[in-house]
Amino acid sequence: MSIEKLKEKLQRTAANRLFPVQTQLDGIAFLSGEMAARQVRALDRLSSLCDAEFRVSSQWGEDGILEWLVHHLDGIPETFIEFGVENYRESNTRFLLQHRNWRGLVIDGSDRNVDFIRRDSISWRHDLTAVASFITRENINAVIVNAGFSGDIGILSVDIDGVDYWVWEAIECVSPQIIVVEYNSAFGDLLPLTVPYASDFVRAHAHFSNLYYGLSIRAAEHLATRRGYKLVGTNTAGSNAFFVRQDKAAEILRRLDSVIVRPSRFREGRDTDGALGFTRPADRSKALADLPVIDVSTQIRIPLGEAGELHSPHWQALLCGRLPTP
Numbered sequence: 001m002s003i004e005k006l007k008e009k010l011q012r013t014a015a016n017r018l019f020p021v022q023t024q025l026d027g028i029a030f031l032s033g034e035m036a037a038r039q040v041r042a043l044d045r046l047s048s049l050c051d052a053e054f055r056v057s058s059q060w061g062e063d064g065i066l067e068w069l070v071h072h073l074d075g076i077p078e079t080f081i082e083f084g085v086e087n088y089r090e091s092n093t094r095f096l097l098q099h100r101n102w103r104g105l106v107i108d109g110s111d112r113n114v115d116f117i118r119r120d121s122i123s124w125r126h127d128l129t130a131v132a133s134f135i136t137r138e139n140i141n142a143v144i145v146n147a148g149f150s151g152d153i154g155i156l157s158v159d160i161d162g163v164d165y166w167v168w169e170a171i172e173c174v175s176p177q178i179i180v181v182e183y184n185s186a187f188g189d190l191l192p193l194t195v196p197y198a199s200d201f202v203r204a205h206a207h208f209s210n211l212y213y214g215l216s217i218r219a220a221e222h223l224a225t226r227r228g229y230k231l232v233g234t235n236t237a238g239s240n241a242f243f244v245r246q247d248k249a250a251e252i253l254r255r256l257d258s259v260i261v262r263p264s265r266f267r268e269g270r271d272t273d274g275a276l277g278f279t280r281p282a283d284r285s286k287a288l289a290d291l292p293v294i295d296v297s298t299q300i301r302i303p304l305g306e307a308g309e310l311h312s313p314h315w316q317a318l319l320c321g322r323l324p325t326p
Contacts, residue, residue: 029056029057030056030098030099033054033095033099034099036054040067040071041067041071043068045255045256045257046068046255047256047258048257048258048259048260049065049068049069049232049260050234050235050236050260050262052067053065054067056094057089057094057095057098058090058092058095059090059239060240061235061236061237062092062180062235063096065233065235066093066178067095067099069178070096070178073251077152078100078101078102078154079154080093080096080097080103080105080154080157081104081106081144081153081155081156081157081174081176082104082155082157082159083106083135083157083158084107084135084159084161085107086113087108087116087117088106088117088130091106091157092155092180092240093106093157097122097126098122098125101126102126103126103127103128104126104127104129105129105131105148106128106129107130107135107143107147108130108133109134109135113132118130129147129149131143136163136167136199137166137167137169137170137197137199141173149173149174150173150174151174151175152174152177153174153177154177155178155180156178157179157180158179158181159180159182161213161214162195162201162202162206162213163195163197164181164182165194165214165215165220165223165296166194168181168223176245177244177245178245179229179242179243179244180240180242180243181220181224181240181241181243182239182240182241183214183215183216183217183219183220183234183239183240183241184211184213184214184215184216185281186211186212186285186288187214187215187219187285187293187310188216188218188285189218189261189311189312189315190218190309190310190312191295191307191308191310192216192218192219193215193293194214194215194219194294194296195213195215195292196292196294196301207291208270208272208274209287210269210270211279211284211288212288212291216310217234220241220243221241222297228245228247229243229244229246229249230246231259231261232244232252233259233260233261234262237262237266238263239266241261262318263318264281265319267281269287282316282319288304288305289303289304289305290303290305291303292304293307295307
């Protein structure tokens, strides 16, 4: 037996032994999520979206936020699309799929990840379509339509760690009631900035720091406004922004005391050797100063370091921990 075949056999054996434990842990997490969902649904009014957060399958508190939004949007279509899901173990829509039994489409650029999703029991327990495709603005509509999705849908979740702005801008085949978009706090909260479009953009190759990707919160708001959506807030972690379609937004906004936008405090920056450098949040922009960005309000391309002030005083204070959490 070759070393590679032996390695595969050992990996399968380890996975089979861990499967019952993982299944039990998943069951406990889901039960806790069901209990949290009941509590969130009972909240008629929030000081901000952050009050609804809980986590079962999402990276941060998105499970709770989406549960609260969906509960208060009467007649929302029970369909979602999420791309950039990796193996779908951690995602914005997995708990929603399990808890509410929606119909969904997930897309990832890795055949291996999509094979994992298709082997996962979630793919036969629910109406989940998994597609392997490296997403570009040229192919995104075809990928969605060919998978059987079009028109009104409940949720669109955009997180490809790359040219998210340009791909989102290109989507015309669906009209979501809720849009979740990852934003990059390194670009600040004052200017509508995004990385330039490249059909082959890969975050890990674009810059060694792994911090050069995506769009600013203001770029997300700029595009959302153009497309007829209202910003209703972000998560506490400062990574995902939530938008509701304008014809439905009043129902949500009247239940919120404030719409809060937060920066992230991630320290995920890497050094030239690829190791975590634990770049302080306030210093992330400096590491990207020479790299080009597009101001989407003017379409001007400039180095990030020449764009001007990026962070408002409020964000600067939050990044440095000088203000209490709103």
